Amino acid sequence: MNEFRRHWHHSLLLALCCLLMSCIENSDQKAQQVDVNSGDKKPRIALIMKSLANDFFSSMAEGAKKHQQQQGDEYELIVNGIKDERDLSRQVALVEEMVANGVDAIVIAPADSKALVPALRRAREAGVVVVNIDNKLDQEILEAEKISIPFVGPDNQAGAKKVGDFLASKLKSGDEVVVLEGIRTSFNGTQRRLGFEAAMQDAGIKIVDSQSAQWEMSMANTLALSMLSEHRNVKAILAANDSMALGALAAVKNNNKTGEVAIVGFDNIAAVQQAIRDGQILATADQHGGELAVFGIEHALRLIEDPDAKVEDRETPVDLITAEVLK
Known part of the structure; x- marks a missing residue:
């Protein structure tokens, strides 16, 4: 009976040792895996x-x-x-x-x-x-x-001022222009409006209307049509982004005023680049x-x-x- 007990204890001890070694090995493998994953993790x-x-x-x-x-x-x-x-x-x-x-x-x-x-x-x-x-x-x-x-x-005000100054060089003091603003709660929309206003003030050019088209082409087209109808002597439209400039361009064409009303924008999208090459839009700003x-x-x-x-x-x-x- 004592011999049986000794054999049983020996077998149990051997099994426990094997189990312990297996746990240690698995733990080491997991630790290595964590280290590998943490080293390879990309932001x-x-x-x-x-x-x-x-x-x-x-x-x-x-x-x-x-x-x-x-x-x-x-x-x-x-x-x-x-x-x-x-x-x-x-x-x-x-x-x-x-x-x-x-x-x-x-x-x-x-x-x-x-x-x-x-x-x-x-x-x-x-x-x-x-x-x-x-x-x-x-x-x-x-x-x-x-x-x-x-x-x-970018400095949106400075960029809009560059565009406005270039437009002013093609106009004369006392000319009338209108502005299509972006969303008024957007900082860049406000800054571009301020840049346009500064350029027109420096050149003695009068802004007779300024409304938000909320960056949207279709809304800009509707507003530009209304502005051109109300203000017959408008010489230019200053749009705070290129989508609105394209909406303004459609309005100018609809009023048969191509070549009479200059248009400027902001963003340098491909469609406006082509319109500039074609002489339909005067200038834009590239913020890359x-x-x-x-x-x-x-x-x-x-x-x-x-x-x-x-x-x-x-x-x-x-x-x-x-x-x-x-x-």
Whole structure:
């Protein structure tokens, strides 16, 4: 009986040792797997834009995708957009979806300078890096929400002033013009209007009407038709983006005023480049949409790599585009 007990204890001890060694081996394998995965993990960056129906934002998306493909081992990219420029609730929902999806950074061109700030604050609180491009977030709202978000983009007022100055060089003091504004709660829309106004004031040119077409071509066409009907002596239309410039162009053609009413825009989309070459639109501003998202993504990658880095804005180029430039 004692011999049986000794044999049983020996077998049990051997089984326990084997089990313990197996657990240790599995634990080591898991630890190695964690180390490998953590070393290979790529940052995930979400690009959230405004309407992808707008050529400016579709070119921005293509520029970002091309950059990611060229830097494929560096980060993963998720591209999102909204149906139209005014779909604020959907853009807020996209921010929340990307946070829930566990992205490391959000690079956003906000549809509104104020309405997106609370959602972006929540993203920051969740540990997500946020970089603002294209349309600057409202500084007072940022301060009220107690967050700092870097802006990467052009000086929209300076860009609009360049366009306005070029237009003024083709007009004379006392001429009348009208302005098609962007969304009035958008910082870039306000800045472009101010740039246009400064250029016209400097040249002694009178703005007889200024209304928001909310960045939309069809609304711009309707407003421009009304403006041309009400103000018979208008010599030019200043549009705060190229989609609205194209809407204005259709209105000018409809009124048989091609060559009589000059048009300027902002964004340098392909359709407007062709209209400039054809002499139908006078000028636009190029804020390098194909590169703008890339500038924001590169800024986000730096902040992911160094979370303690100082949060700073970065100004990007904006250039006057005329027929001479496009030759």
